[in-house]
Amino acid sequence: xxxxxxxxxxxxxxxxxxxxxxxxxxxxxxxxxxxxxxxxxxxxxxxxxxxxxxxxxxxxxxxxxxxxxxxxxxxxxxxxxxxxxxxxxxxxxxxxxxxxxxxxxxxxxxxxxxxxxxxxxxxxxxxxxxxxxxxxxxxxxxxxxxxxxxxxxxxxxxxxxxxxxxxxxxxxxxxxxxxxxxxxxxxxxxxxxxxxxxxxxxxxxxxxxxxxxxxxxxxxxxxxxxxxxxxxxxxxxxxxxxxxxxxxxxxxxxxxxxxxxxxxxxxxxxxxxxxxxxxxxxxxxxxxxxxxxxxxxxxxxxxxxxxxxxxxx
Amino acid sequence: xxxxxxxxxxxxxxxxxxxxxxxxxxxxxxxxxxxxxxxxxxxxxxxxxxxxxxxxxxxxxxxxxxxxxxxxxxxxxxxxxxxxxxxxxxxxxxxxxxxxxxxxxxxxx
Numbered sequence: 001x002x003x004x005x006x007x008x009x010x011x012x013x014x015x016x017x018x019x020x021x022x023x024x025x026x027x028x029x030x031x032x033x034x035x036x037x038x039x040x041x042x043x044x045x046x047x048x049x050x051x052x053x054x055x056x057x058x059x060x061x062x063x064x065x066x067x068x069x070x071x072x073x074x075x076x077x078x079x080x081x082x083x084x085x086x087x088x089x090x091x092x093x094x095x096x097x098x099x100x101x102x103x104x105x106x107x108x109x110x111x112x113x114x115x116x117x118x119x120x121x122x123x124x125x126x127x128x129x130x131x132x133x134x135x136x137x138x139x140x141x142x143x144x145x146x147x148x149x150x151x152x153x154x155x156x157x158x159x160x161x162x163x164x165x166x167x168x169x170x171x172x173x174x175x176x177x178x179x180x181x182x183x184x185x186x187x188x189x190x191x192x193x194x195x196x197x198x199x200x201x202x203x204x205x206x207x208x209x210x211x212x213x214x215x216x217x218x219x220x221x222x223x224x225x226x227x228x229x230x231x232x233x234x235x236x237x238x239x240x241x242x243x244x245x246x247x248x249x250x251x252x253x254x255x256x257x258x259x260x261x262x263x264x265x266x267x268x269x270x271x272x273x274x275x276x277x278x279x280x281x282x283x284x285x286x287x288x289x290x291x292x293x294x295x296x297x298x299x300x301x302x303x304x305x306x307x308x309x310x311x312x313x
Numbered sequence: 314x315x316x317x318x319x320x321x322x323x324x325x326x327x328x329x330x331x332x333x334x335x336x337x338x339x340x341x342x343x344x345x346x347x348x349x350x351x352x353x354x355x356x357x358x359x360x361x362x363x364x365x366x367x368x369x370x371x372x373x374x375x376x377x378x379x380x381x382x383x384x385x386x387x388x389x390x391x392x393x394x395x396x397x398x399x400x401x402x403x404x405x406x407x408x409x410x411x412x413x414x415x416x417x418x419x420x421x422x
């Protein structure tokens with residue numbers, strides 16, 4: 001097993017390779033990540049997404065990658081009943097998340113927060129066949145959530161193809177995608193609230209046998225403006241950071257986009273989340289705001305989750 | 314105002330013929346218009362994807378801008394499936410417990 005870690009897309013990228021050349025896999029992942037950054041970063045004024053957001057009211061033909069990202073985001077919105085909605089771009093800006101997160105701490109001026117539902121994904125006119133998008137005035141797309149997961153999916157596939165087989169895991173900001181046959185004992189993943197936690201840290205570890213795993217959390221990517229504590233998961237119904245009984249949700253699915261959609265929507269669905277995830281048949285782990293852990297859909301109870309601190313084997 | 318001259322039976326017949334011609338012409342024009350419009354619509358409308366299988370893109374988004382329905386926001390719920398039958402895809406195998414150390418971390422970012 002060989003591993004590489006580096007920074008990209010404002011977060012950490014982790015690559016694990018078994019039975020293949022790490023350098024080739026890393027090159028393939030880097031190509032995907034760089035293209036994603038150029039195409040749908042909300043914080044690059046020259047990205048294709050920024051240019052699209054700046055041209056409301058007219059049909060714009062977009063690149064295949066941006067079309068795919070928009071298609072996945074709209075699909076996620078549809079399948080989540082509008083909870084995981086990409087038209088939160090304007091709301092994100094209004095709550096102060098208008099630049100790369102590392103630079104948000106520099107801003108302290110209080111914000112006037114207004115309750116204002118987002119435009120909603122139905123407002124986006126998208127034709128997949130012609131790859132044409134028309135955003136009505138006042139609608140800004142933010143593909144940060146499902147887009148990061150899509151990057152993981154695409155990067156894992158690209159890496160596996162580059163090494164001509166073998167096993168690959170790509171984790172981008174905690175969104176994990178796998179490709180190829182998994183290792184015999186699976187990929188071992190620490191399930192934490194912060195994707196920056198060291199894998200060697202104490203906590204619950206599960207083995208992933210293919211598919212993908214994504215986590216959404218209100219405990220990270222938080223900032224303050226005046227007296228307001230804010231985070232990046234916007235409730236489409238209010239346009240404000242979500243208030244949820246769950247602070248962190250992790251979901252295993254067939255691909256990372258679907259896992260991400262489910263995890264994000266689960267936080268926003270509140271008390272309905274467990275039944276919804278159970279109905280989907282997706283293994284999930286939900287952490288309530290008071291720290292209680294709920295495991296559903298076949299999510300395993302790891303022995304490490306029951307062992308007191310410091311006595312892990 | 315000058316009153317109209319008395320109509321003869323020939324006048325009446327010609328008037329009826331003109332009326333019949335007008336009626337027939339209007340009907341024909343309508344039928345031709347329907348055929349023409351239908352042809353153009355058939356040639357230009359992309360239609361909807363099949364409801365089963367495949368990965369055909371869903372083009373069913375409305376073509377008009379809609380205002381958010383604030384009255385329904387309090388009851389917005391995620392759906393397990395949609396009318397198109399697509400849903401979030403489960404992994405082929407569920408995760409398992411392990412006591413071995415982790416190789417990578419998932420979490421919020």
